Structures are given as structure tokens and as C-alpha cells.
Amino acid sequence: MITKPNGRELDVLIVGAGFAGMYMLHKMRECGFAALAVDAASEIGGTWYHNRYPGLRCDVESLEYSYTFSPEIRNEWNWSERYPPQPEILAYARFVADKLDLRRDVQLNRRIVSAHWNEASRRWTVTSEAGQSWTPRWLMMATGCLSVPRFPNIPGVELFDGTLVHTAAWPEAGVEVGGKTVGLIGTGSSGVQVATALAGRARQLSVFQRTPAYTIPARNRVLTDDDRRYFREHFPELDAWARTTSGGIMTGPAKVSALEVAPEEQEAMLWKAWEQGGSFRFTGTFNDVRRNAESNTIVSEFVRKRIRETVKDPRTAELLCPHDYIATRRVCVDTGYYEIFNRDDVSLVDVSSDPIETITKRGVRLASGVEQDLDVLILATGYDAMTGALLAIDIRGENGVSLKEAWAEGPKTYLGLAVAGFPNLFTVTGPGSPSVLSNVLRSIEHHVEWIADCLVALRAEGRERIEAEVDAQTRWVANVNETAEKTLFTKAASWYMGADIPGKPKVFMPFAGGLPTYVAACRDVVARGYDGFAKA
Template sequence: MNVEEVDVLVIGAGVTGIYQLYRAREAGFSARLLEAGTGVGGTWYWNRYPEARFDSESYTYGYLFSRELWEEWRWSERFAGQPEIERYFNHVVDRFDLRRHMVFGARVTAAVFDEAAGSWTVRTEDGTEHRARYVVAATGILSVPFIPDIEGREDFRGEQLHTGLWPKTPVDFTGRKVAQIGTGSSGVQIVPAIADQVASLTVYQKVADWCTPLNNAPITEEEQAELQAGYEEIRDRLTTSVTGFLHRVNRRTGEEDTPEQRREFYERLWNSPGFTKLTEHYSDLTSNPLINAEWCAFMANKIRSIVTDPETAERLIPKDHGYGGRRPPFITGYFEAYNKPGVRLVSLPETPIVRITETGVETTEGVIEADTIIWATGYDFGTGALNRLGVRGRGGLPLEEHWAEGPRTYLGVAAAGFPNFFFPGGPHGALGNNPRYSGDQVDLVIDVLVQARERGAVAEIDPAAEQKWTDLMNDSDSLSIFLRSSYFYGANIPGKKVSQLLNPTGRRNLQKKIAEAAATGYADFFRAVP
């Protein structure tokens, strides 16, 4: 059997993996990328459900490394939909001749470090082996769909779909009775997209979230011209932005305005695009309970004004957390969908699911018939994909065992005991627009690889450096606005240790620590070499 050997093996063809492959090739490494799917795009390859789209502005999500790429690609909408996003990643791959370095349909099942050779052997599902000096697992944080273990799921005779494993062929919901379980960021996009097609749509909600309008719009010709002309300024702003967005930070506190001024401000925010409702809000939104409660009351009244059935409206209003406690979904026509005669909301805390039957979903109030079940139940966030790669480091140490009590990382890119192994875009990295954070990490990884090549050394981080960064992540909950019951802590996965999966210290601190590491010649990446 022929075993291909390369310098750098990248796993995953999402936004991070594509950039990692590009940087590795530009730095003169031989490189290969393995992708489980049959195309590129990562999240935007697998999530092709109706109305899947960005809630980060399109032009802030894409790549910034090439002026030519920036100028030749024109996003059609402020928040692009999945088909356009997938086209973009295919354009990038072909524009920079990266496809010939990719292997599709190659799901990784094992990655084992050979201590004698100082390299990795990576095996895919079909038994093919690859050997590489360095492995970069760009597997993403939202790439392992989660379906709860509900009794009877295997007995259902109809069609079952998960938002993260949506079929490539269009799904026709015309005249079908649909049960949708879950109302997170994906679920709230699907409901209005199919509400007019179905015979009935029953939505099962575990937790109500503070949903606000996405306020999408086409990008006008005037805006296109401004984007084209502003490449350097936009690149520089996004490279340094704390959130990874182009949004303007609001230094004003809520109590500096009168109640009337605040109401006007809330109205402007309600009609503003996407994450500006969080990033451009009053600076004390998450620290001043009175301002947060007032904003929540404003949103609750908006929901009541849209949803005609008072009981449904109340079920859609969160009662257990303020704004920012959970990842806020953004919607287009979601609340209005509940005014349609065939759409019904079931609150699971009030009416729990007992089992899935052959013909539908049984709750404590009885069975509701369904032809199709949509599982909009989220992902094993942060560590899910990495823990399933079969990674074995020094002494055969399993990564999933090393992370049994939660992830242990240095700068969110490497773990002690796993030489020449990196995972940009994984846990302990981001707290904002993910591609901007993972881009910082990819650049860090390439700099370390160049150092390793020049030194002829194995890159293996100092356990003390890992401990220090991990402690910082776990001890910084006070900096995080998210509840420990959210999926950002893994709380949605039964049996998973609840632990910090984000970087609550933010991008500024990450960039500072990367700069400090560079100033030492990345010493912490080489101190642990025997």
C-alpha cells in the first residue's frame, strides 16, 4: 500500500482549514487536506437547510489575505445564504489552485504520533494512511450534530433530518406534517422558511431565546463600491477588531440617557442588523441588571405585538435569563410564522416529550402525528470533532482522555503531550466572529511550523504553558456573559463535563499573548522536547 507523506496534513475544508492549507503552501510546505464531505465549506457544506445563512456580515466572514479576491467577489446580501456561501468557498479553492491538494470523502478515524519518527500516521475510514510531520485539525466547533437519545427514535416510520446533516437534494415539505425539535439559531431560520409549505408544523421548544430581527438586505451598488474601495481600511479594522466585526463600540451607558432616549435607542437597535444589538448596545448592557431588564422588557413587548396568540407569545419570551445569557439567534419572520393556522408551539418544560412513536411525537398530552421530524438540536460544541478523530499522542495518550475534565490548551491551538499537532478554530480560541479568531490562530500555527522547520525540532508545548492558559480560561467566567447551562460550556451534551469552551478573555488578550510568544521565538512550543 502506498502511503503519501507530506509536511503538513490539514483535516477539514471549512473556513479555517482552507486558510491553513493556503498558508502552508505559501510557506513552502508540502501539504494535503482531508475532508469527510464531498465538497468544501465546512459548516456551510453540511448545513444546507432552508434559509441557512450568515448572521455575521458576509464581507466580515470571508478572507482578507488577498486584495484581488476581495475585489473580484461581490456578496449579494448583507447576510448571505448557504448557496452563495458555498459558492464563495469553492471560488477561493479554485482561485488559489488548492483543490488538487485536497482529498474528499476522507473521514479521519485515527491520528497516531510516532515518537521514533517524530511524525503522525493518519488513517481514514476506508483504511487509507497518510503520514505527516505536522497535523492541523481544523475540524471546527459546530461539526458534530447532536440528537438527543429519546425513546422510540428508531421506530419512527417517516423522514428524520438534522440541520447539520441536511441532504444535498431539496426536501419537499409540501403538504407534510412536520415536527421540529429545537429552536436555536438553526431552528428559528427553518420555521418561517417552510411554514407556508407544510400541512402542519409543530415546533418543540426546550428553552426560549431572545430572538431579534436579522434585518437582512441586498448590498446596493453604492455599498459595493464602498466595500471595493475600502479594502485596506476594512482589513485593518477587522484584523484588530475585538469582536471580529466592523461594528462601532458604544462607550455610552444606559443611565446616561433618559428613559425616553433609551426607548428610542432600543427601537433603533431592534431595526439594526444582526449582532449590533449586542456589540453596539449600551456599554453596561451585561453589567447593569436594570438596563438589561429594560431591554428585555422592550423585546418582550415586541414579541407580544407580533404574535397574536397571547399564550404562544408568552412561551416565546425567555423567563430564565437576560439578553446575552445565551447565544442570541437572529430571525426573519419567525414570530410571524406562529400566526399561521398550521404552526403550533409546544413548550417542552410544560409538556415534555415522552417518546417518539412510529407515526409522530408523544408528549405528556398525547401524540401529535408527523411525516417528518427535523432535529434542530445543535452540536457537540468545541471539542466534539477533535475527540472523535482517534488522536493519540506521546505514550498513546488519547486526546479525549487528556480532555476528560474539559479541554486543556495553549492559546487554543495545541495541547501538551501531542507534538506537532494543532487545532486552530477549536476550544479556548474565539469569542466573536469565528473566522477572524481562527485566522489569528492559523497565522500563529504557520509561524510555529516555520520555526520548527528552521530548528529541525519537534513543536511540543510546555505543560506549564498549557496549564496557565487553561486556568486562565476556566478562571475567567466573570468575563463571560454566557450561562454555564449553554452549549458554550458543553451543557447540552449528556455526560459531557461542563467546562469553558470559549475564550472569555477575548481577542485582544489572545493577540497579546500571541505577540508575546512570538517575541520569545515561540519558546513555549519547544520547551517540552525531551
């Protein structure tokens, strides 16, 4: 057993040292628990350490993509732009880690491979790839929703003689594209960002698109001293406002349906949001975009019109137009994506009509027999979202049942926080919580604080074991599913549904009822004495 450096027996082990793991470590120490965070990476920062491809930015504005618990951190850190680039977000994580003196209780280069529950000791035995082990009372999975890269199921990837790189594993030294022919597979958020950044740098960029994405202009700009001063001075009311909105974002909530206003007013409202920039603001123009097909179509068609206006070649423009409902997949935020397709050195390859047959030594060969020679091939193929990092570890609860077995039909949790049959294990922003449908920093803070309060309450009662009850979990999963069915989310084969991973159960994973509804549900569970949890 590895103990804390000060010799105390370990109370809490936190797997992950990104934003969730960092705040969890701070909160556990603040509550008097002996805590340690471990991470497979060689630096803190989580997804913002592993992802460093050109053009990477957060789609939540920097002033909001920040911890809210510390006025000192808020007042000392100065964001430079409206939408923060990856190096600045990683610098912020490092700043917080140093400010809170977190590094002394973080062990890096520790890839966790197993976590087994021992009922006799009421502790977990957690083991790393290198053979280190820990036996904490409480196990916190802060592994992130988008942290396990998904590689495409395309034959021949290993044959490619050029430079092959996944956007989620971009080398720190970078990838040289100047004067080279570059192929990009994938047009989700990562693909949109990296394509925009590489257009004009590569000699020729070929974007292989299967499913077009909706992407909204960021309208990024440099933040001024006045911007930052206003935010700090008015933070209490801005924060209170954000907590009333579905995504925990300082915009809206919308008051009307698109169907309640005249067409000219619809157009004016959408133009205003389009010019202001940002996906949360734009898709929140009307209050039923995610629920009403007719309202959604009005918003979707507005974006398609903008694409047709922007892209000069009519055939390319039509290929770039999505035809599913907007906001049922992750809506991207861009800094000139559609414009790159007006360049002679950028081409769009439609692999929905002519699929990629194989990767060859020289490049990509399509089903039609057409082969494109490439020097660099970039895979922007996303992640095994929400469950990938959890199922990559051999987690075994009561009676040796594995999490893979428990989730064979899809993830089942209580509140996205706990799993029946897995005592003393908590999942931060797990499946069944708003997580990826919200400003994830707010969801992280809510979960960490809820868990901390729970552990403090258990300690006060002299208890050392807590577990979600099967019936409560069943009711919550039903609630998650019923809530999703009332929306348009289930109409799209998205990563929210696990649809991009062969063999993954096709169930809607996040809670689509909005952050305020979710927070109220969690608060109600506590008010009723942690109803739905068995304590011992």
C-alpha cells in the first residue's frame, strides 16, 4: 500500500489531474481528507495537455471557462481572448495548480489499469501499469468525458509511410505541414479547427468529410481591461444568471419559440446571434430548438443559407450543408472554416458517396479507385466519449463484477455520480449528468462540491461506505432516457449516443434536462437524507 507522503493512510484517490481532478484534490484537502491525484500524463491539465493541435480553442468563452470557487484566482488570472487557445488554457491549469499548491499531492506518469473493491476492508485496491498500488477508502474517477482517442476502423492505417497523427495525440514538437500535401479525416470540432488553422500552410489540404458539421462563427477577439473589470465587478449577478440557464452559460434563457414570431423577426434574431458569435448563444436564440422540429428547421436552414452565401462553389457548398437537426450533435465554433473552401489549395472529399476503402503506403484510396497521395495524414476522429476512460480500466465492484459487465447495455448511474454495485466510487461528470451539454467547469464544480459534502456528512455520522441503490439508479436512468426522448437529440447518430463506436450500446448518455433541473434533483436527494443511497 502506498500512503500519503506524511504517512497518513490514504482516504481519497483521484484518477485524473485535469480540471476535475485538480478541484477534487483541493476540495478533499480543504475538507481534511488525505488525498492523492494520479494521472497517466507527464503534466497536469487533462485534455488540455493531451490535445495541442493547431487551432485548438475552447467553445466556451474564457471568462466562463474558469473556476468560480476562488475570487483570488479569478482576480489574478487575465484571459487574453474571448475564446481561449489551448496553450493559454493549459497555462491557466498550471497557474491554478501552483496557486493551490496541488503538485505535492499529484503523481504523474501513473496510468491506472485496475481498481478492485475489497468488501472486508471497505477499500479499493488501485494498481498502475508500472505496478504501483494504492488502497483508498474513496475512489474518484475524474477521467474526463473526452479523453480516449477514437481511431477509425479503416484498413491499412499501419501501412502509411508518411506522417500519421491523431489530433488528440499531437506531438509537443508539432507536425511540419509547410510545402506538403495533407489529408484530414474527420469534420467534427477538432477537424473544423485544425483544417482552418492548416489552410494556407499546407501545399494542399484535402478534407475527407462523411458527415458535415454545423459550425458557428466565434467572433473571437482580444479581451480588454474593461472586459475583465466588468466581469469581476459584476461576477455575483453574472454567476447567478448563468446558474439559471440550461448549459450554465451567461446567455438566455430564450423567452420564445421560433414559431411565436414572424419570419422577419426570426431572421433578425438569428442574425443578431450569428453576429455576436458562439454556439451556445446561437442555438439558444429560441427556447425550443432542441425540442421542436419545426423551430429547429428554421434555425438549421439559416445556417445552411450562410454556408451557401460563403462558399463560392455551389457543389462544395451543398456538401458542407448538414441536413440533420442543429444542436443534436456538438455544434462547432469556428474562425473562418467555411471560407477555407474558397481556396485553391483546399479541397473537400465527400466520403459519404465515395467511402475510404483503405489507407495505403502513399495515402488514401477511395471505393471508386481514386487514390490521393499524401505526405501527412491527420485523424480528427474524436473520442470514445463519456465511457471510454472508465471502461479502459478494469474496475470491479461487489462480488468481482466488472464495470464493463454492469454497463454491457449502456452506462447506468445514479445522478451520473455513482454506480450500483460499486461502493465508495464516484464519477465526476459521469454518464447521466449534464456534463458535455453544459459549461463543463460548472458541472465539475457542482459534482466536486456535492461529493465533498457527502463525504463530510458520512464522516460526521461515523460511516465509511456508500453505494447507489439499484432501484434509485433504475429510476434515474429511466428519467435520463425519458428526458432525451422529449428532445431531438435521439434523432442523430452522434457520439452523445455512442453511435461513432462500433459495438458500443446506442443509448443517449448525458442528462438533457438542463443544469438547473439537474442541480435541483441532486439537492433533493441530499435533503431526503441521501435518498437512493445505502450508507453503512
